[in-house]
Amino acid sequence: MLLSPTFPSDPSLYLWAGLGFLVVLFLMLLCMPSLIKMLHRLKYGQTEREEGLASHKSKTGTPTMGGIAFVLIPFIVYAIFTLFTPFSWNAETLLLWGAYLGYGVIGFADDYLIVARHSNIGLKPKLKFGLQSLLAIVLILVYFFASGHFDPAASQMYIGGVGKVNVNVILFFIIAFFMYTGTTNAVNLSDGVDGLCSGLCIAAFIPFICFALWEQKLDVAVILFLVIAGLIGYLFFNIHPAKVFMGDTGSLALGGILASAALVTKMEVGLLVAGMVFIAEALSDIIQVVHYKRTHKRIFLMAPLHHHFEKKGWNEMKVCTVFWSWGALFAILSIILALLP
Secondary structure: OOOOOOOOOOOOHHHHHHHHHHHHHHHHHHHHHHHHHHHHHHEOOOOOOOOOOOHHHHOOOOOOOHHHHHHHHHHHHHHHHHOOOOOOOHHHHHHHHHHHHHHHHHHHHHHHHHHHHOOOOOOOOHHHHHHHHHHHHHOOOOOOHOOOOOOOOHHHHEEEEOEEOOOOOOHHHHHHHHHHHHHHHHHOOOOOOHHHHHHHHHHHHHHHHHHHHHHHOOOHHHHHHHHHHHHHHHHHOOOOOOOOEEEOHHHHHHHHHHHHHHHHHOHHHHHHHHOHHHHHHHHHHHHHHHHHHHHHHOOOOOOOHHHHHHHHOHHHHHHHHHHHHHHHHHHHHHHHHHOOO
């Protein structure tokens, strides 16, 4: 088999991971009400687009930047746990946290400018993509140097039914670059319906927890487990009708750590499958823009894809239920494909 589904046998690892999960969840439930009140007081509220859905107009003023909580709390808990548990800092954990915090900072800058200006204009698109690209390059270089100074083994990829495939270093660099920039922007586009993005991310992270455990990358698995705990706590306040939005602070961070998880587990192909709903969201937006510029006609009633179904009469909970279901199915499929003989 491509991956050997052998889980770690030390029960203490599961106990510490479970405790970390509960601590993160408890802190999220404890801190989110105060964070929401603070964001209200600072008037850091959502500004809906004029051309947006009429049903979303009432969301104007809802606190945004709630992603701050599920970015910082899992990181702080993990940092404390490394002091007295088997979990530690290494090149792979630094790559995950570097992407999570780094893209979170870019998203925070974008969110702050939006709320400060009371508009939908944050960082200029070219500047925002430039910062995302620069961070992607830094993270990839860190990955290569940490893997042995451009050791060819660092550019191997797992493909279900095939096994390890050696990829040219330059080609791998390009693939990894688009993994970071593509995933962060695709996850960001999915954050348009209450609870949608966080639910999809929970589903997408689960296969990479399995891949990490099977590869004995315990720290990677624990980090993703803690992030899931943060997202579950956040969902209590983001499910429709949402009391808070994650903003780019949360969505870019989630996309970044998802890309890093695929990189360190060498399951880049698995990311294409587990993240298929994110890909559909991004493609719908790209197709809509390109087609409209050429013909001045729309293929979808509104892009990204979740808004198309809202235009067709689906309420937000139905959109979430259907999209989450597809996200879960693709997550399961990515595990099955990874185990193809």
